[in-house]
Amino acid sequence: MAEAEDERAAKRQKEGEAEQADVDMPDAEAPAATADPPKQIPVQQLMRAYYGNIFPYQEMYEWLVYSNDSRHAQADSGFFQRREFCFTLDGDIFVRYQSFKDGAELHAALVRQVPAKIDIGPMYNVDPRRRNAYAGLENGFQPRQRELVFDIDLTDYDDVRTCGSGGHICSECWPFMAVAVQILDAALRDDFGFNHILWVFSGRRGIHAWVCDKRARELTDEQRGSIAAFLSVYKGQENGQAKILLSHHPSIDRAHGLLLPFWKEEILPRQKLLLDSAHWRSVLSFLPDQEIQHTLSSRWEAENARGIADEEACSRGRWQDVEDAVARVVNTKAVDKGLKFALQKGLKECVFAHVYPRLDVEVSKKRNHLLKAPLCVHPKTGKVCVPFAAVDAPTFDPDAVPTVSQLLDEFSAERSARQEHPGAAAMEKGEGWKHTSLASCMTVFVQSFLQPLCAAGREELGSKAREAAAQPSLAW
């Protein structure tokens, strides 16, 4: 975990630097802790075939060009070209400030350079390859647009998950991610009014969100920071305990409504947080009343000594004990109002501290922060960073995500099947993914994200065109 932190931080530091050599990266990877059994062929050796035959570069282009292609008169034709791509080549070499004319050019570069990882940066005022020509000028080289991005990583939940730590991920801790998706998706849509949100599995143990509305792309760093602050409740450690900053706000109430059933039904039983004294102590520490802590602890100790038959029922029952104990104090007339309030607050804070999404806010705050592109392959696990729909988050199975070797097997099976039947049509270039299990993920991407996004983009360009037409022309 410590090393993963370092890795992120070192990267962050680099990204803060406007002027930087294109190639260097004293980056270090955390020791591999993958769920996959070791493969005969290292992932990196499969990447050329993946980029060449399967990687859906055309769809990536259609997304990132935001309708600014030659089909539209009002389009900004250099839009895609000003977007930064960063390739991480084999051996941890960072190559920043790459840019491409279109999807085909991106595709060619991928096949030629075979990066282990692709990051997407902001869209700048000028082509990032030509940034040096603008260095030192007032308003020289600056980010113009950037999706609002979020990164949530299960390593940040290590103090509240008991099934594993670090790079570990399993069906017992995926629910943390599933609820994070629901909370954030609701806030981004209902509070901030965003519509085009892409959710992506990050390849190992986390998720990314890309908010792609024009309004989101045009946010300043300060505005991004304010959204990140609005969405975070964990404010570091204070007085030796996690500090949770809640406010009486409708968005917090909405989150609480989503979190509570999930906490009781999923996390408590699955993570077994109330079954042994070390864990329940940290849960109970949120209740500022020694007596309650003591009573419950000793009751549960006694129960444990007798043995627990049904762990799930026991977890539920014990949370009920906690709620009952608080309710008893709150309903006692003689008790001081301050304590009642503090107990109710503690109960709420406990739930938020354990299950409210823990954002890596640094990722969201700055326009020039890089984020791994969707549809990359994670170099350690070989899993593809697949998009998924927010509503499907609870049933998403990180273990069932297709790996690059699996996709390549499916692809070559299809190809040889076609070769055996001379009548069959050859596969279209750029559509290899349609014959693999990536197809279902891409259907989600295209139907629930790309199509509405393109429709909105065309709509906007259309209204721009109408406005332009309404203006008297000064061309003469």
Added chain:
Amino acid sequence: MYEEPPEGEVTIEEIERFALDRLRVLKGIEDAKVRGKKSAELQTIALELVSTHLKAGSREASRWKDAVSHFALRLAFCRTEDLRRWFLAQECELFRLRFRDELPSDQVAFIRQQKLGFQSLDSAEFEELRPLLVKVEQGIGNRDFAATLLQGNPSDAFFKVPFEQVPDLVAQRKVLLRKGWAYVSRYEIAHLVGGRFRAALSHSLNVTHRRWTSHLAADEADRLTPIVESLSSRYLGEDYDSSAGNREVVTAAQLPALARQSFPLCMQHMFNHVREQHHMQHQGRLQLGLFLKAIGLPLEEAMRFWRTEFAPRCPGDAFEKKYAYNVRYNYGKEGRKSDYTPYSCLKIISSQPGKDQAHGCPYKVWSAAQLSAALGAMRLPASAVHEAVTKAKGGHYQLACASAFEGAHQCDCDTGINHPNQYYDESRKALTAQHEQQQQQQQEGTAPGSGTKLPATPATQLRMPAKRPAPTGPASAPPKMSFQTS
């Protein structure tokens, strides 16, 4: 909104005098904020400052002075990014505080007059959102206002703006958000107007900067330029960058002793953390690394220190690959190549260390028990430990740190602590003074008249305690100058 510069004639002397007066106000506001004053108190302080320094004979004259001084400082503070940022922050704070002082009705009138184009709510929308609006207002403590909302629809109670315009309110969850709209109550209009003020001023500062560098500076070389250039360098606090004077050079070998004697608790803790864990995460490396740089540790020594401490977990090559870049970066040798300044208390307090991270301000982050233990280990008198812990508990982290300083050095700290490097400097100063006195006493005792030899380097001081009998602990105990009794 200071959109137009004032018209009329003004003497150079007047410009300078007015500008200095305004600078006193802005600096005063900054100081008050650093001391942790909250909004109501801050407002009183700011208004007092304005009335002492910016008031003139008549309303007209005050207005004139306000405008002249503002534009004069614009010139003075447009020249570098840092100056612009400082000026922008202080002017916005001043604007907000003064705006708040106006009656709500005047505020609304101001909005109308400035044609800022904020939309009021129609009654259907208000009815729909009423419970939510009430909830938010209750949450931020505007109970009376919430009660009036329950009774009816006061006109102009809320303005509806895109959320992008009120980042402060959004960040603190002080505003209702729905579908991208922020519903700002009339009590928070200051933020809304403040946002516009900030944007406009920020833009003008950039424009002024361009004009100034392109021709004004040269044209005004004998008239305004000297004033402008001197103004911005006055009154601004020390930022402990490497250009600040000739510091004594400190070596890696001296660090352990210096840490024990003169590091504030945050740095002492991080220093010990590195030595025990042989590892430190990124934020910590920045906080400690920049501090060490500023006490006079040169790059080569810093490299030696980090490499040695990290060696058990991260030998040779791995260190070069992972961390050497980082150390050189701190010294402005990599990346953006800017010579970074060490973190101030404010910055350290506002950082949010996660579990098992060592950076941040211990007075804020730790529990009372942890604090007492750590301060006790620094051999502070029990009374000082108690005082520091109580202050920390009350949220006065910097005062707590000052108490610890007083306890550790047996002397008063009347300047307060607002920078770890200030703590260090004060500590060195106090220890040197005590050491000199002590030596003088010794010499007066043994060889009167030869008391001219002064300690030259910290290293000579460090050996001092060993020479003296240590009544309470091992020879390495910090020199708790007990010379009064000897």
